[in-house]
Amino acid sequence: MVEMSATAILADAPPLLRLPPEAGLLRFLTCGSVDDGKSTLIGRLLYETRALFEDQLTALEHDSRKFGTAGEHIDFALLMDGLEAEREQGITIDVAYRFFATDRRRFIVADTPGHQQYTRNMATGASTADLAVLLIDARKGVVTQTRRHSFIVSLLGIRHVILAVNKMDLIDFDRERFDAIRAEYERFAADLGFASLTAIPLSARFGDNVTRASANTPWYEGPTLLEYLETVTVETDPAAAPFRMPVQWVNRPHLDFRGYAGTVAAGRVRPGDALTVLPSGKTTTLARIVTADGDIAQASAGDAVTLVLAEEIDVSRGDVLAAASAPAPVADQFAAHLVWMSETPLFPGRSYLFKSGTRTVAGSVTAIKHRINVDTHEHLAAKDLHLNDVGVVNLSLASPLAFEPYATNRTLGSFIVIDRSSNETAGAGTIDFALRRGTNLTWQHLDVDRAARSALKEQSPAILWFTGLSGAGKSTIANLVERKLHAMGRHTYVLDGDNVRHGLNRDLGFTEADRVENIRRVAEVAKLFADAGLIVIASFISPYRADRAMARSGLEDGIFLEVFVDTPIEECQRRDPKGLYAKVAAGQISNFTGIDAPYEPPENPEIHLPTVGHTPESLADEVVANLHRRGIVR
Amino acid sequence: MPDVRPGTFSPSGDPALQSRPRSGSSEVGAPPRAAPTGLTPPRAPAPGEERNAALSPHLKRLQDESIFIFREVAAEFAKPVLLYSIGKDSSVLLHLAMKAFHPARPPFPLLHIDTTWKFREMIAFRDETARRLGLDLIVHTNQDGVRQGINPFDHGSHYTQVMKTEALKQALAAGGFDAAFGGARRDEERSRAKERVFSFRSAAQEWDPKKQRPELWSLYNGRIRQGESIRVFPLSNWTELDVWQYILAENIPIVPLYYAKPQPVVERDGQLIVVHDERMRLNPGEAPEMRMVRFRSLGCYPLTGAMPSTADTLPAIIAEMLGFRTSERMGRLIDRDETASMERKKREGYF
Numbered sequence: 007m008v009e010m011s012a013t014a015i016l017a018d019a020p021p022l023l024r025l026p027p028e029a030g031l032l033r034f035l036t037c038g039s040v041d042d043g044k045s046t047l048i049g050r051l052l053y054e055t056r057a058l059f060e061d062q063l064t065a066l067e068h069d070s071r072k073f074g075t076a077g078e079h080i081d082f083a084l085l086m087d088g089l090e091a092e093r094e095q096g097i098t099i100d101v102a103y104r105f106f107a108t109d110r111r112r113f114i115v116a117d118t119p120g121h122q123q124y125t126r127n128m129a130t131g132a133s134t135a136d137l138a139v140l141l142i143d144a145r146k147g148v149v150t151q152t153r154r155h156s157f158i159v160s161l162l163g164i165r166h167v168i169l170a171v172n173k174m175d176l177i178d179f180d181r182e183r184f185d186a187i188r189a190e191y192e193r194f195a196a197d198l199g200f201a202s203l204t205a206i207p208l209s210a211r212f213g214d215n216v217t218r219a220s221a222n223t224p225w226y227e228g229p230t231l232l233e234y235l236e237t238v239t240v241e242t243d244p245a246a247a248p249f250r251m252p253v254q255w256v257n258r259p260h261l262d263f264r265g266y267a268g269t270v271a272a273g274r275v276r277p278g279d280a281l282t283v284l285p286s287g288k289t290t291t292l293a294r295i296v297t298a299d300g301d302i303a304q305a306s307a308g309d310a311v312t313l314v315l316a317e318e319i320d321v322s323r324g325d326v327l328a329a330a331s332a333p334a335p336v337a338d339q340f341a342a343h344l345v346w347m348s349e350t351p352l353f354p355g356r357s358y359l360f361k362s363g364t365r366t367v368a369g370s371v372t373a374i375k376h377r378i379n380v381d382t383h384e385h386l387a388a389k390d391l392h393l394n395d396v397g398v399v400n401l402s403l404a405s406p407l408a409f410e411p412y413a414t415n416r417t418l419g420s421f422i423v424i425d426r427s428s429n430e431t432a433g434a435g436t437i438d439f440a441l442r443r444g445t446n447l448t449w450q451h452l453d454v455d456r457a458a459r460s461a462l463k464e465q466s467p468a469i470l471w472f473t474g475l476s477g478a479g480k481s482t483i484a485n486l487v488e489r490k491l492h493a494m495g496r497h498t499y500v501l502d503g504d505n506v507r508h509g510l511n512r513d514l515g516f517t518e519a520d521r522v523e524n525i526r527r528v529a530e531v532a533k534l535f536a537d538a539g540l541i542v543i544a545s546f547i548s549p550y551r552a553d554r555a556m557a558r559s560g561l562e563d564g565i566f567l568e569v570f571v572d573t574p575i576e577e578c579q580r581r582d583p584k585g586l587y588a589k590v591a592a593g594q595i596s597n598f599t600g601i602d603a604p605y606e607p608p609e610n611p612e613i614h615l616p617t618v619g620h621t622p623e624s625l626a627d628e629v630v631a632n633l634h635r636r637g638i639v640r
Numbered sequence: 641m642p643d644v645r646p647g648t649f650s651p652s653g654d655p656a657l658q659s660r661p662r663s664g665s666s667e668v669g670a671p672p673r674a675a676p677t678g679l680t681p682p683r684a685p686a687p688g689e690e691r692n693a694a695l696s697p698h699l700k701r702l703q704d705e706s707i708f709i710f711r712e713v714a715a716e717f718a719k720p721v722l723l724y725s726i727g728k729d730s731s732v733l734l735h736l737a738m739k740a741f742h743p744a745r746p747p748f749p750l751l752h753i754d755t756t757w758k759f760r761e762m763i764a765f766r767d768e769t770a771r772r773l774g775l776d777l778i779v780h781t782n783q784d785g786v787r788q789g790i791n792p793f794d795h796g797s798h799y800t801q802v803m804k805t806e807a808l809k810q811a812l813a814a815g816g817f818d819a820a821f822g823g824a825r826r827d828e829e830r831s832r833a834k835e836r837v838f839s840f841r842s843a844a845q846e847w848d849p850k851k852q853r854p855e856l857w858s859l860y861n862g863r864i865r866q867g868e869s870i871r872v873f874p875l876s877n878w879t880e881l882d883v884w885q886y887i888l889a890e891n892i893p894i895v896p897l898y899y900a901k902p903q904p905v906v907e908r909d910g911q912l913i914v915v916h917d918e919r920m921r922l923n924p925g926e927a928p929e930m931r932m933v934r935f936r937s938l939g940c941y942p943l944t945g946a947m948p949s950t951a952d953t954l955p956a957i958i959a960e961m962l963g964f965r966t967s968e969r970m971g972r973l974i975d976r977d978e979t980a981s982m983e984r985k986k987r988e989g990y991f
Contacts (some may be wrong), residue, residue: 030697030698031698031701059964059966059967060966061966061967062967066736085830086830086833087830088829088830088831088832088833088834088983089831089834089849089850089983090983090984091849091850099849099850100834100849100850100852101834102830102833102834103825103826103833103876103877104827104833105826105827105879112698117813126854127852129854129856130854130856133856133857134857134858162856253713254708254712255711255714255715255741255743257743258742258744259743259744259745263743265743267711267740268711269707269708269740271705296742296743297739297742298738298739298742299739308701308704309704310703310704310708310711310740311706312742323715347854359863361859361861362859364712364715416857417857417858420856420857420859421859422854422856422859422861424861424863426823429861429863429864429865430853430861431853431854431856431861432854434854434856434859494805507696
């Protein structure tokens with residue numbers, strides 16, 4: 007009889023299998039410095055809650071003999087370090103997610119790497135956790151990495167921390183040492199905003215105070231680690247806040263149905279509720295909440311639903327539907343905390359993509375207010391942010407965003423930064439507040455506009471952005487193009503890379519941060535001149551796609567024309583009009599584009615000029631002909 | 641040349657084809673039912689009933705997280721595809737996809753990599769499922785491998801490489817797919833425990849586990865260049881038991897091979913291999929015997945171990961699971977070559 011055997015088996019089953027589906031879930035991470043025993047601790051928890059299967063244990067025993075560092079014992083770290091490189095090097099590189107349960111709760115634990123180099127992977131694990139188990143090696147006490155991880159845990163809004171003082175066996179379960187570590191950590195963490203902080207003395211390797219109270223620590227009267235994890239209350243009720251839902255996908259199977267699919271980020275909603283579409287500010291009424299299981303009467307935070315509105319209004323992906331009685335604020339300038347995660351530093355002024363909720367917009371960091379020394383919490387001046395730096399920055403986005411401060415809502419207050427060229431996730435941030443520049447700095451409306459100014463000149467304004475290697479022929483061709491346009495009676499202006507450095511940009515050097523700022527200023531000047539009705543010819547190496555994208559951003563289609571002066575590096579070296587390549591070869595110049603600094607060629611330039619085999623004259627004619635075809639000159 | 645043939649099934653307006661087959665009406669139907677065993681009682685929802693009310697908060701949370709992932713991919717990618725491998729995880733994956741886009745159909749086709757060594761019941765179930773749901777199904781077989789006679793008996797891990805990994809890469813490249821959904825779960829295996837939900841693949845479709853993109857909150861970075869792609873794992877945070885409990889709660893059809901029935905088997909390397917057709921090679925001294933068996937995980941028949949079992953209903957399967965002492969992938973011979981086997985296969989492009 008199946009029923010009989012099921013009952014018999016039930017009593018003997020590992021908790022993860024036995025637990026009813028109604029039991030709650032706690033997501034936590036383990037963090038701390040290298041070799042503090044994070045993986046060992048999780049391995050121990052999995053082992054003692056019987057979340058491991060026999061074949062996994064067999065493989066673990068096999069690996070322990072091969073790579074293990076625990077002598078005769080099972081090396082639990084090998085269970086977590088799932089990548090070959092991790093087992094070979096004996097370090098954790100990336101976060102691993104494991105599952106276990108007790109009779110009271112189910113758990114997803116993120117085992118995160120301790121090396122500073124892999125801080126971004128630690129942040130990945132922390133971003134979805136409700137609680138952090140911060141390990142400390144009792145012999146070493148609070149170290150830099152303890153403080154770094156604590157800071158990131160705090161930054162990502164985790165409010166419950168367990169200070170797991172590990173390897174107590176190696177200090178003979180010394181109470182005074184434990185108390186001293188706890189006191190030192192409490193002092194450090196006082197301004198990190200943790201709602202609860204619980205210190206537990208334990209030995210992950212031998213199991214003291216992990217799941218069973220240890221006879222070695224008679225002076226400790228608190229819970230074991232597992233007891234605490236089972237009982238700690240971390241719940242907040244996001245359903246209590248006003249309704250918010252970022253629109254993910256417009257569901258339009260046929261003409262008679264139009265729904266907005268998304269996951270409710272906060273609050274609850276019912277048909278008949280008045281909603282505001284953000285950022286447009288239009289209002290509407292909720293007609294239906296559609297799910298595959300039929301319409302429902304109410305949706306609340308966490309529910310994936312499809313909303314049908316009573317009125318046909320313009321809503322698209324990236325918009326936020328909010329309670330009309332308490333709509334979310336909308337802004338395009340923010341103060342934010344930012345963790346930088348790329349090998350390529352962050353530079354103010356460079357254009358990145360920012361993804362928040364379901365909206366991805368271009369934008370830039372306009373200022374780094376300060377970098378934070380995560381060890382001391384000191385504020386340091388900074389011109390850029392490097393891998394694993396944490397900074398407080400001002401952001402400026404190309405279009406407005408409905409948001410909440412991160413402390414109010416994680417979904418609407420978090421963002422990632424995407425590098426426009428490599429597409430990597432270069433940073434992650436949390437919104438602190440909107441910069442209300444709009445209240446005292448408004449755009450002054452002028453009656454004479456670009457159309458009026460250019461009509462007087464009988465031309466369409468444009469920005470011809472010449473990019474290419476040093477010596478490619480940009481300035482030569484640009485000069486000829488301006489002469490031809492001038493001869494035709496067109497109104498022009500050339501912005502030349504060398505010339506602007508004599509005036510406007512004479513305070514800038516050749517560091518990457520300064521190069522980004524150089525291009526930003528030139529791009530702004532080019533936009534002003536175009537607004538004045540001129541045909542602007544800008545001639546700059548401008549090696550990075552991101553910077554050229556920044557120069558293009560905010561302009562209507564057809565105004566910005568990227569002109570790729572395409573000359574192979576060998577040919578540039580041969581021409582060497584300014585003798586620069588010779589200096590590079592002699593070791594007198596470094597960071598030279600095309601030699602020891604990258605040049606990212608345009609992917610879809612409006613005008614592509616391969617120069618080899620052509621005269622500058624014929625190339626200039628080609629540019630002018632192209633302007634004719636586009637109707638910029640007639 | 642990769643041979644990708646378009647699906648034979650087009651969306652059908654015939655309601656008779658879209659309604660679920662009645663319980664027990666055919667071999668490929670809704671799961672058989674039995675009396676409750678003290679576990680989650682099975683219940684069939686009445687028409688129009690709010691079924692989510694019956695879903696536990698835990699399963700509801702997993703379901704809604706997966707739906708979010710599906711929608712995010714549909715919104716950000718030009719040409720997604722769902723890798724449909726016919727097993728229980730694929731059944732759940734497909735069920736979630738249907739929910740995510742309701743009342744529209746999922747805006748992507750199904751892709752099955754047919755090694756030619758799948759169980760007949762799997763192929764019948766695949767075709768029936770595509771027809772029932774009105775979805776496009778692409779079936780791809782690596783014809784180079786077929787011509788070379790690559791088979792699971794003679795070629796070991798090379799077979800997996802050619803007929804699964806290479807076949808998959810051919811089909812994804814030929815279809816120009818920039819995102820492929822898979823049913824892998826982090827609890828299955830330790831290299832999978834490390835993988836992101838959006839798992840980036842180079843233009844050569846390779847995974848670099850040491851350079852995974854940071855993945856914070858549910859802000860998935862879907863930016864890729866031409867030729868690059870992502871693999872997406874909406875079931876990342878599900879466990880094997882979650883999958884079964886969800887199948888039970890949602891009444892999701894699964895391949896009948898998951899239910900115990902008498903099959904001719906031989907015992908080989910501690911595994912029970914079903915002698916499924918005339919291509920099965922018997923070693924000297926091996927004689928198939930009829931035993932009551934079922935499958936915990938489904939793959940190519942010569943490489944998939946069955947387990948002795950009498951569990952012929954979902955509640956019985958779940959009850960039986962509670963006594964398991966070995967992991968799900970224990971019955972998959974391809975994982976056994978070496979400790980880092982799965983990671984290597986994944987780096988080369990295996991799902």
